[in-house]
Amino acid sequence: MRKKYIITGPPGAGKTTLLKALESKGISCMEEASRKVIMREQNNNGTGTPWQDMNKFSCLVYQQTMKDLQSRKDSIFCDRSLLDNAAYLQYADLKNEIFLEEFDYDRYYQRKVFFAPSWEEIYEQDEQRPEKFEELNGLDKVLIDTYRQKGYDLIFLPKKSVIERVEFVLQHVESEKTKSIVS
Known part of the structure; x- marks a missing residue:
């Protein structure tokens, strides 16, 4: 894997x-x-969304993530990780789930993490993202703190075009490959 x-x-x-x-x-x-x-819960009139039942949502995301990790073993990048769930629970002042605390993050994830900071100019609400931008104030800090507490090194993405972000990410990944070959 x-x-x-x-x-x-x-x-x-x-x-x-x-x-x-x-x-x-x-x-x-x-x-x-x-x-x-979120989409599955909305389609089935379920309550496992972050704004209805955060604990149920965390369990469902954990289950989905485990399926995805097993079926997408070849993937190089992933959109978020289970640490995001831990951060969201903390942000909502809820107790962390034991499965998030005991999860073997090092088995599945690189130590370098790319962090996309809040960017009001590109933020858009939709059915899966109903929060207004202002409602997310402070979430950046909680996510950053959660990753750092687990020992991850954050690489902050520049607020630039998608093409420039792709180049930035690929340069960092290539740099990591070179470091591991030299070491």
Whole structure:
């Protein structure tokens, strides 16, 4: 199984757009489990969404992520990780789920994480992202703190075009490959 590079950040910061651009270059990426869960819950009139039942949502995202990790073993990048769920629970002042605390993150994820910061100019609300931009104030910090507490090194994506972000990410990944060959 290939360890994945995580692309994380708050909603609407350009993560999915970046991953789609990477895929268009033939790079295998794992899509966001959270959005799949939200869409499924909405289609089935379920309550497992972040704004209805965050704990149920976390369990469903965990299950979906485990399926995706097994079926997408070749993926190089992934849209978020289970650490995002831990951060969201903390952001909502809810207790962390034991399965998030005990999960073997190092088995599945690279230590370098790409972080897309809040970017109001590109933020768009939709059915799976109903929050207004202002409602997400402080989420960046919680996500950053959660990743750093687990020992991940964050690489902050520039607020630039998708093409420039793709080049930025690929340069960093190539740099990591070179470092591991030299070491």
